Amino acid sequence: MPEFPNIILYAIPFFVISIGLELYGSIKENKKSYETKDAVTSITMGLGNVLLGFISKGMVLVAFMMIYDNFRIFTIPFAWWSFILLLFADDFAYYWFHRISHQNRLFWASHVVHHSSQHYNLSTALRQTWSGGFYTFIFWLWLPLIGFHPGMILLQMSVSLLYQFWIHTEAIDKMPKWFEAIMNTPSHHRVHHGSNPLYLDRNHAGIFIIWDKLFGTFQPELKEEKVVYGLVTNINTHNPITVAFHEWVAMGRDVFSGKKSLGDRIKYIVKPPGWKHDGTGKSSTDLRNEWQESVGRSQSAVGSSQSAVGNEL
CATH class of the missing domain: 1.20.5 (Single alpha-helices involved in coiled-coils or other helix-helix interfaces)
Structure with missing residues (x-):
């Protein structure tokens, strides 16, 4: 197996320069797309994600290797065509991980971190979970099962994350029509970060917007419906600890407090965010x-x- 570099670490200078350029443009054009405390919180969440990633990615690699070594159905070689196949397979897995993360509170508890900012800029892309890396990898377990090597999978997951950095901006309005038709773009992803009812739980794509169009979750950005960023009920804090774990605390409170049936307690874990056992959610x-x-x-x-x-x- 060839050694694959950790491209996210190598990309950090690119992240810093890009954020600096976007911030300069925002100040020059008086767009006010950055707010200092919010950006610092996003960057802090990103650094925490990278540090915890040294642990979580080790666990993920072990899980992938166990499946690959003992249960794989095929052996897919290291070839140019296998990386193309993996590009689409990984993105398909990402789409369902992302979609279910909006429909299941257990996964939303980690993913909500990325939606907690009321601003939309390149620093928002760095606002990543501190807990999701330890369990969301289950959506990718079928890849080593069918024969993709774990090293290839981890590399492609990093490529997907790197691609999604640039789409977190308001500096780009629309890409060419052919690109908008196939790829995830800033316009498509702005919709995903919207708290407007029209935009909720739409455009879950990672790299290719085609999955949303195939599975009925696509929503174009409309000029007459300006995106309102953030959560339906914003947490209004810049404390990284609160940002990272507030939904875990809220879910635990709903599961363990009050008089509820066992079934209702379980539903607070598996039902969508906002669900309430008394029908008020x-x-x-x-x-x-x-x-x-x-x-x-x-x-x-x-x-x-x-x-x-x-x-x-």
Whole structure:
């Protein structure tokens, strides 16, 4: 097996320079896309993720190697075509990891970190989980099973993460139409970070937006619906510890406190964020449906008003 470099570590200077250039452009054009405390928090979360990654990636590598050495169905060689296959296979795995991370509270507890900023800039890309690396790798376990070497998989996972850095910006409006049709772009990913009901749980792509289009989760960015970044209920803190673990604490409180059946306690782990056993909670689907109904009522009222005016004339 050839030795693959840790490209994320090599990319750190690129991250720093890119953030500096975007910050300079933001100040020059008075866009106010950066807020100091928010950016520092994002960078701190990124550094914590890298440090914890030395432990979590070791665990992931062991798990992948156990499957590859003992249970693999095929042996996929180190060849140019195998890396192309892995590019799509890894991205397919990422799509389902990302989608389920918005639909299952256990996975949302780690992923919510990335959505906790109310700003959208390159520093937001660094706002990464401190806990997810220890268990979200289960979505990639099928790759060593079918014969991809663990080293190849870890390299491609890093490539995916590196690609997703540049799409966290408002400095780029739209890419060429052919690129927007196939690839994940800043416009597509801005939608994903929106707390607007229309944008909730949409555009889960890593590199290729085609998965969202195939599985019905695609939503284009609309000029008339400006993206509002952050969470439906923002945590309003810059404390990295709180950012990293606030949802774990909230989930633990829901699971272990109060009088609930065992089934309800389990549902607080597996149901979508916002679910409540007493029916008072609202998921992203509920919020989107309510919004669509309100828009429909508004359009109906406007239509009735225009019709009445027309009759009077």
